[in-house]
Amino acid sequence: MTTFLILGFLVLLLLTGMPIFAALGLSSAAVLMIYEGRIDSIADTIFASLNNPLLATIPMFAFMAHVMIKAKVVDDLYDMANRLVGHIKGGLGFATILSCTIFSTISGSSVATALTIGSTAIPQMQRFGYRPRDTYGIIAAGGTLGILIPPSGPMILYAIVTDASIGALFLAGMIPGLIMAAVFAVFSWFQANAHGETKTQAWPGTRVVLAAFVKSIWAVMMPPIILGGIYLGIFTAAEAAAVGAVYALLVALLVYRNVSMADLWDCTWQTMRTSAMLFMIIAGAGLFGHAVTIIRLPAEIMEGVTALGLSQTGFILVVMLAIFVLGMFLETIAIILITTPIVLPAMVALDVNLIWYGVMLMINLELALITPPVGINLFVIKGITNAPLSQVILGSSPYVALLIGGLVLIWAFPQLSLWLPTSAGFGR
DSSP: OHHHHHHHHHHHHHHTTOOHHHHHHHHHHHHHHHHHSOOTTHHHHHHHHHOOGGGGHHHHHHHHHHHHHHTTHHHHHHHHHHHHHTTSTTHHHHHHHHHHHHHHHHHOOHHHHHHHHHHHHHHHHHHTTOOHHHHHHHHHHHHHHHHHSSSOHHHHHHHHHHTOOHHHHHHHHHHHHHHHHHHHHHHHHHHHHHHTOOOOOOOOOHHHHHHHHHHTHHHHTHHHHHHHHHHTTSSOHHHHHHHHHHHHHHIIIIIIOOOOHHHHHHHHHHHHHHHHHHHHHHHHHHHHHHHHHHTTHHHHHHHHHHHHTOOHHHHHHHHHHHHHHHHTTSOHHHHHHHHHHHHHHHHHHTTOOHHHHHHHHHHHHHHHHHSTTSOHHHHHHHHHHOOOHHHHHHHHHHHHHHHHHHHHHHHHOTHHHHHHHHHTTOOO
């Protein structure tokens, strides 16, 4: 009963709009006072949570994203994709998903992907005859790829909480991410052709397409440099973050030359704000993990799993269903940091591969971004288009079904997520 009261108190605080770190900290402090009568262990717990070298990847990947966005690399990226397939009927949907896929490897953020690509692509697609709600769905779904395709902020947080390999998670997300991108692109093409409303552009010619590709090469090269270096063992995931940050800086200053010192200061400031926010959340999550251990919540879950006789499959089904429901009300980071410490002991006991589970969790969190009432990508699109929220939800709903299908596919065929990290020599 106490467990449900603590969790209920936490969820209530989050639903009031209180910052995640504050809700986690208050809930944890309440548990410590009730069960230990003091809170002097808070400082040591926070220090232990933040004393992790992997946390260095967060500001470096964030800085990389801010610099590449500030340099307007995305403009060339979308222009290349548009010129490549825009002449095909329904090709703009393809171009938009392709842009979201590549930009996800730059930003590591679903919200940034939806906001940046959406601002450019939605007016363009509507100008060429796409139904407004279809354009909203394409951007909402394409934006979710930022969670699954590395470098993903939620993946980094999950790796820190579970002590899983960030490099293995990054590689594990590649094939599922590309599969989902391909499914989204094909569906957008069928959808556009079924309504017969889209107009086509003239083929610009091979020379123009090649010129656009060459212009966007600096964005296109980002994934091979970061992931190729990890895959080949040239550098670790933390070193990859540093390489990515330096690469972004060189591209902005030496190639695009459109970033001033004031812009770099703004990028640094935004990076500090983002990193500080995430570090506070991680500190709160560390406290919460300590608190749930005190109230024996993980042990109770294990006892419940044993009593019910749940198999690995049954346990994953129950957890994924619970996370899907939570995703309708809570933000993705909160879901990771609340649920993972609770279910981790049971996953270890049931021999659930942490990398495989992590990929399924990321797909489930993609669903959280486009399922009402609190799907953040839905509100991002409403914000940049001023469209009725009902139309945004309607346009996104087919992609919810596609993501559920992707989740089932990864569950049924674990090697789709495990083959790449295994071949690169990563363990569990």
